[in-house]
Amino acid sequence: MSFLDLAKTRYTAKTYSTDNKISDEKINLLKEIIRLSPSSINSQPWKFTFVTNEKMKEKFAASSYWNGQKINEASNLVIFSVLDNIDIFEKQINEHLNQGSINYYNEFVKVKGENEIKAWLKHQVYLSLGFFLSACAELGIDSTPMEGIKNNEYDDILQLENYKTLFAVAIGYRNTEDSNQPSLTPKSRLQMTEVVQTL
Template sequence: MNILELIEKRYTAKKYNANKEIPQEKIEDLKQILRLTPSSINIQPWKFTFVQNPEMKSKLASVSMHNTEKINQAQLLVVFSVADNLDAFENEVVNEFPQFRKEMFHKIKTYNSEADLKIWLAKQVYIALGVGLTASAAMGLDSTAMEGIETDKYKTILNMKDYKPLFAMAVGYGAEEDANRLEVTPKSRRVLEDVVETI
């Protein structure tokens, strides 16, 4: 299958087969893949929390709005968090960067408000979501990106101090009866000519 066919085939799973296990090596590959996500000035302001433990997954599912059932059924939940304590991030991560990148971060920090800086960092984490969704499909797994989670409650449950959850991704095998499967609900997108310009 070429990459276009792969992307045409991926869809957002709304129901999972709770009994079909993901081979652990695929989960380990996904960890490596997310770590390799590119980011502006290679800043890598993220934490990826892999939740397979059913009790922890169920706790998080209970504070996940309309996504509760999916998270309980899916074998894996990945929580994507962003560095939120910027001083701690600078001390622990940025200080280990090569000099020129350290200076770049300092400049960005000096010339932007904290709010803008945090928006910029969060954008980098979204790149990892794109990588994660595509990689899951490439590994024959189904997935669900989920902004519909109570991030403050996630932060408390996960006992996070310097990072803040932004969104999550459920991963597993989509259920046969999932009405969001492409056979039932074909992909819906704006037409190519409206979103792509060729000059």
């Protein structure tokens, strides 16, 4: 299937089949793909947590407002966290990046101060989200990106040091009766002329 066809058929799942689980092989592929996500200057200020254990999924579902049902039904939950400690981030890039990339960070990002640095770090994690959703579609896996979660409670459950939860993605296989799938509810997007221009 072409990428355009994937874009036309991919959608945000609202209900999942509880009988259909993602294979370990595909989960391992997703882990490798997400590890290879692009980021500005190859900064990689992230951590990705794959949750398969049903008891753990239930804990996160209870801290996810109206998204709890999706998480409980889905095969897996993937949590996207951002590195929240600037000192540790700077140590990481000094150890792993070339001098040109480090210079870019120092000259164009660091000078803006802590709030802007942390906003920039979050942007990198959002880049990985698009990459991940596309990978899921290519592997025939349905997905539901979710910002509607209680981030602080996720942080407590994860007990991550120096990271903060940004959002999560439920993944699995759709319930065949999910009314949100494009075959039942056609995708709605703005017209090309409204969102794309050529200069």
